[in-house]
Amino acid sequence: MPAIVVPAGHVALVLLEEGASSFYLEIPMDKIISLCLKPRKYLLFLGTCVLGVPGRLARVRGGPRINTDEVDLDERGIYYYVAAGGIVPAAAIDPDVIKVTTNSExxxxxxxxxxxxxxxxxxxxxxxxxxxxxxxxxxxxxxxxxxxxxxxxxxxxxxxxxxxxxxxxxxxxxxxxxxxxxxxxxxxxxxxxxxxxxxxxxxxxxxxxxxxxxxxxxxxxxxxxxxxxxxxxxxxxxxxxxxxxxxxxxxxxxxxxxxxxxxxxxxxHYNYGAAVVKNWGKNIDVLRKCTEPPRPSNLVVGPSETKHRCGTTTRKRAPARSSGGDRDGRPTADTGMLAESEGEPEWDEDDVMLFFLVNTPAARERFRKQDEENTQRMERWREDVPQGPV
Structure with a gap:
């Protein structure tokens, strides 16, 4: 697996590994210290906010829990958020499919x-x-x-x-x-x-x-x-x-x-997760590739729109950002990290959160029950349809 190169003054928090690539957060250590007195606990909190499921903090992939009450972080260190129940990328639900089947509120x-x-x-x-x-x-x-x-x-x-x-x-x-x-x-x-x-x-x-x-x-x-x-x-x-x-x-x-x-x-907490993905997320394209190829070829995603939020996602489709960063010249989560096919929209932080939102164990169980109910409804309908030649 290609090594994650963490710049000086930063740590990496790996949230999902798929094949030879990882989706992770690259976080400035000085920012962590300014926001939380327990840096390791802060990394654990971020993992929970983004993935939406409980987990543990480890130093190796799938490794044992480390003590989060200790305050030290290794500069350029790589930490892993190990989600309880896990995320199954091979069967990941495409967020865009959810978008066209969920009514805007x-x-x-x-x-x-x-x-x-x-x-x-x-x-x-x-x-x-x-x-x-x-x-x-x-x-x-x-x-x-x-x-x-x-x-x-x-x-x-x-x-x-x-x-x-x-x-x-x-x-x-x-x-x-x-x-x-x-x-x-x-x-x-x-x-x-x-x-x-x-x-x-x-x-x-x-x-x-x-x-x-x-x-x-x-x-x-x-x-x-x-x-x-x-x-x-x-x-x-x-x-x-x-x-x-x-x-x-x-x-x-x-x-x-x-x-x-x-x-x-x-x-x-949901909005906190989306914000850290936008500011510190790396390799978002790893997630988008998990949803291919089940996306229908005739899928139409709603128009781009933005509304003010407390803790929920509102922006559906944002135009591709330039590699220069945001309006103040600061690098964003998209800068230099996406390799999209021509004509295919980039994923932003809201897409990332929706990806994890619909792939948590709770969401999968809910979708399974919905599919089961739809199947039963269809079977009842078939039983009521008169059989034989018309």
Whole structure:
């Protein structure tokens, strides 16, 4: 197998191996240290966010679990996320097939939302959760139900999370954050979660709170984290510093009739996974090749569209990015890593997340049951059709 060449100051986290190639994250060590006090646990958390299934961290392929409480990482080291139950690339479900058989759940134009949804956010969030500025809404959308049904919910009750305008599927952020959530330069880390405790995250950036808001009294944290270096406007105004925690309207947290649910852990972790794939993903083409050749030749994928998200994927098809990187010249996950056939669309981070979303054990079982129900329905229909010559 060709060796993964890890540049200085980075580590690699291998998420899936197929033949002689690997899909992995190439992560700056200084970025890990700025986001988590337990670097190994952070790698384990990333693997869970991207693949959507529990697993262990190892130093060799399929190897034993390593101690994630230790804080050291080997520069240029290669780590492996070993998923429980595994992903079976040879039988991988094509995300584009799912796209044309799953109805879009959002009809509003980008930057709009239903009045009731907006009102719920303003009642709970008061303003931007991470600053004293006015808040713009950020909402999830398109594959909402597929995500909720396929991702492990752990301790979160998502049985009633069935409406895209649910207050758990959005939050308010200031105008600067509004512009960087969509390109996934900044994310929200909810702790405690199944991997990380609140103490594993650096202490919150101190800010003065207005009399109307407070941090959750149960000690949970919704921490704003930059996966790229903040822009000049953010640095100069200090309106969205790294590791700043969300504060909510006082009457909506704790107990009482005015309490409102907070942003969904499941959706936030999904979006965290998509963001790290975009910024640090390598060899995405390994995944796309796993879905060939079952894609129908007449498959038509819907038009490209973008909407603001909390934790769900919205962009279906993005035009190929230039090799120069993003709008600020920073390298992206696509830079120099895809070798697509002429005329075939590139996969972006949303395609990667959808690939794993529909290939988890839970999703496979759901699709198996759907196929079984469809077969039984067809058999019943055949039994009801009159036999013999017409």
């Amino acid at each position: 959002v009809s509003s134009e980008p930057g709009t939302c239903s009045p009731s949804f907006r009102n719920q956010l303003e009642e709970r969030d008061f303003g931007c959760l991470w600053s004293a500025l006015r808040g713009e809404f950020v909402q999830g959308s398109e594959w909402f139900r597929l995500i909720v049904e396929s991702r492990p919910c752990h301790d979160e009750d998502v049985k009633t999370l069935d409406d895209v305008d649910d207050v758990r599927n959005g939050f308010l952020g200031n105008h600067l954050l509004y512009s960087v959530f969509e390109p996934r330069e900044v994310v929200v880390l909810k702790t405690p979660n199944r991997i990380l405790t609140t103490d594993d995250v650096p202490p919150r950036h101190h800010r003065a709170l207005s009399e109307n808001v407070e941090y959750p009294p149960d000690g949970s944290r919704f921490t704003l984290q930059w996966l790229v270096d903040p822009g000049k406007a953010v640095m100069e105004t200090n309106t969205a510093p790294n590791n700043c925690d969300a504060a909510f309207r006082k009457c909506t947290i704790g107990t009482g009739s005015a309490v409102k649910p907070k942003p969904s852990d499941l959706l936030l």
